[in-house]
Amino acid sequence: MIIIGFESSCDETGVALVCTERGLLAHALHSQIAMHREYGGVVPELASRDHIRRILPLTRAVLNQAGLPMERIDAVAYTAGPGLAGALLVGASVAQAFAWARGLPAIPIHHLEGHLLSPLLATPRPEFPFVALLVSGGHTQIMRVGGVGDYELLGETLDDAAGEAFDKSAKLLGLGYPGGPALSKLAQEGDAGRYELPRPMLHSRDLDFSFSGLKTAVLTRLRAIEKESGALDDAQRADLAAATESAIVDVLAAKAIKAVKQTGLKRLVVAGGVGANRHLRKQLIEAAARLKCEVFFPPLDLCTDNGAMIAFAAAMRVNAGLAALDSAGHAFTVRPRWDLEDICGPAAAPA
Template identity: 55%
Template sequence: MRILGIETSCDETGVALYDSEKGIIAEALYSQVELHAEYGGVVPELASRDHVRKLLPLIEEVMTQAKCTSAEIDAIAYTSGPGLVGALMVGAAVAKSLAFAWGVPSVPVHHMEGHLLAPLLEDPSPEAPFIALLVSGGHTQLVNVTSIGHYDILGESLDDAAGEAFDKTAKMLGLGYPGGPALAVAAEGGNPDRFRFPRPMVDRPGLDFSFSGLKTFTLNTRDDCAAAPGGLTEQDVADIAWAFQDAVVDTLMLKCRRALKETGAKRLVVAGGVSANRLLRQKLAEMVLKQRAEVFYPQLRYCTDNGAMIAYAGYQRMLAGAESDLKVQVRARWPLSELLS
C-alpha cells in the first residue's frame, strides 16, 4: 500500500510517500522560516499563500523521486487539524482534488497523532503501550498510548505550550526567529550557576503543565538586568536563556518521570519540535536509565512538521478503516482526546 502524505498545518509544506513494505520512499519539505522571520512569527495569510505556491511542485517532486505514477497511489492523507485554518484548507483542498482525480480515498489526519507516530518510522521502534510526550510550538501533552488510535490524555499545558514559551522568551530577549533554536544556542554560553528559575507545577499532584508564570519570571529577570548599570548585556541574555531552558527541560523531565511511575510504563516516546532540544534529550536519557525504561525519538528531520509523519499516520488510519468523502473540512482546534479509532 502506498500513501501520499500532505502537511500544511502551519509554516512548513511537507509531502512524502509511504510504502507499507519499504517505508518512506520519497519526501520533500519547504520551510517558510525566512518568509516569516521579519515579522517575528507566523503570519497566517502569508503562510496560506505560500502553501498554494509550493504544494503542487513538491508533490510532483516526490512522485518523480519515487518514480511513481498516480495509478500506484492507494490513498492520500492530509493534515485536517489542528492548525491555521487557511493553511489547512490548502492541503485539504489539494488532497481532496487529487483523490477525486485519481479515484482513491482521502484520509484526514490529526497533526498531533502524526507527531506521536513519527518515532514508529525508526528502527527499532517503540511498541505500545507507551507514554508519549508531545512537545511543540502549539502543544505540550502527556499521552498514555495503549495502542495505535487509543489515547488517554494524562496532562497538558494550561496556557502556553513549551515551544510557544521558548519562542516568546527568545523574542523577549531579542534572539530572533525561530525562537526555540535561537534560545538554545544562546544558552550554550550561559552561566548555569547565576540564576535559578522556578519549575512550574512540579510541587503539586498531577501531570498538567503551565509556562506562563515562568515566562513572566523571565521577563522580570530581564528587566532587572536591563535596569542595572550598563544595561542588558550579551552575557545577561545567555545566562537568562540558560536558566529558562533548564527550567522548562527540568519540568518536562520531572513530569515524564511522574507519568512513568504512575502508569508503570517502561517506554517513553518524545516527539514534536522541542524534542530536538539537546538538553532535553540528555536529561531524559539520564532519567529513563534510573527508571529502567527506554526513550524513543523521531529522526531530527521528523521532529518538526513534515509529510512523512502524515503519510504514516494516514496508513495507520487506513488500516483502522478511516477515510472521508470529498467535503473539505478542517479543524483549527481538535483535541487529541476527541480522535476516534
C-alpha cells in the first residue's frame, strides 16, 4: 500500500510518499523560517496562508520524485493535531479533498506519534519496546513505547518545553530566529564552565522537567554581566550560550537515562527537533554506552516536522491493524490540543 502524508501543524509544509512494504519513497519540505524571521516568531495567519501556497506544488514534486502517477496512491494521511488550528486545517482539507476525489481512505495522525515513530525510518532501526525522549519546540516528554499505539507517559515538562527554553534564552542573548539553532551554533564557540546556571529538577525523584526558571536565571546572569562590564562582548555571549545549552542538555540526558534505568529497557529513542542538537546526541551516546544500551535518532533531515513521519506513522498503523481504511465518509475536524495517550489502541477520527 502506498500512502501520501501531509504535515502542516506549524511552520513547515511537508508532503511524503511511504510504502507499507518498502518504506519512504519520496518527501519534500518547505520551511517558513525566512518568512517568520522578520517577526521574531511564528505568525499563525501567515503560516496558514503559506501552507496553502506550498502544499500542492510540494505534492506534485513528491509524485515526480517517486516517479508515481496519482492513481498509484492507496490512502491519504494527514496531521490532525496538535498544532495551530488554521495550519492544521490546510493540510487536513487538502488530504480529505484528495481522498474524496480518488475514493481513498483518509487517516488522521497525531503529530507526536509521527515524531515518536520517525527514528524507525533510520538504519539501524530500534525494535519495540523502547524509552522515547520527545523534545521539540512545544513538547518535552518521556514515553515508554511498547508498540504502535502503545504509549505510556513517564514524565513531561511542567511549564516550558526544552525548545522554548532554547528559543527564549536565545532571544535574551539577542540572537536571531529561530533561536534554538542559533544558540547551539554560538555555544560551540563558548566555554560552558564560565557561568554557572541551575539544572531545574535534575535530582527530583520523578521524570518531569521544568525549564521556565532557567530563562529567568539566564536573564539574571545577563543583567549581572551588563552591570559589571557594560554590554556583552562576543566571548561573553558565546560563553553564556554554551552554559545555557549545557544546562538544558544535562537535564534532558539525565532524565532520559534515569527512565532507561527505571524501566529496565535497553533501547532509548530520541525524537523531535531538539534531537538534532549535537551536544545532546553526544551526551546520550556516551551515557548509553556506559549503560550498555542502544540509542537511536531520526535522520537529521527528519528531526523537524515533516510529511515523511506522518505518512510513515500511517503505514505503521495500517500494518498493525490500527488504521480505519473506510473511504465512505470524509467529514473531519482537527485538534489543536490532543493528548497522545488518547490514541492508544484502535485508531479513531479525532472528535
